[in-house]
Amino acid sequence: MSFRPPPGQPPGAQQVPEPLTPPPAFxxxxxxxxxxxxxxxxxxxxxxxxxxxxxGEQFWFFPVFIGTRSVAGFRWTGRSWRQTGFDLRLIFAFTCF
Structure with a gap:
């Protein structure tokens, strides 16, 4: 999956849509x-x-890319979103809203 850069940004640049709000509070x-x-x-x-x-780790995640073996996006730290990615085989369970 690729993202189009906003107007004025050079070709080949990618705009990654970071979440604008915190995740649900539960x-x-x-x-x-x-x-x-x-x-x-x-x-x-x-x-x-x-x-x-x-x-055993668990966290809020905002996926923006899914490859054949991995997923990338933003992980909630409790205060802000941080870019991250991991192997799909590491996922035990997930649910999305």
Missing amino acids: IPPQPAPFRGDPRAIERCLFRFTYVWLVN
């Missing part, structure tokens, strides 16, 4: 473990997504 209930197509998270592109990783 932690959703964890759904059943994620099994099946790792690209199922595509339905969560550009949506607030709560992610549980296989290592």
Whole structure:
């Protein structure tokens, strides 16, 4: 997936749509473990997504790109959004709003 640069920005530059607001102020209930197509998270592109990783980490995430084996976007630190990415195989469960 690629993004078009805004007017006045040089060709080839990418505009990554960072969320403008914090995520919801709650932690959703964890759904059943994620099994099946790792690209199922595509339905969560550009949506607030709560992610549980296989290592026990959990956090709000705002995905903006999904590759064949990885996902990239913004992770909520509790105060701000930070760009991040990780392997799709690390996802244990997720839910998006």
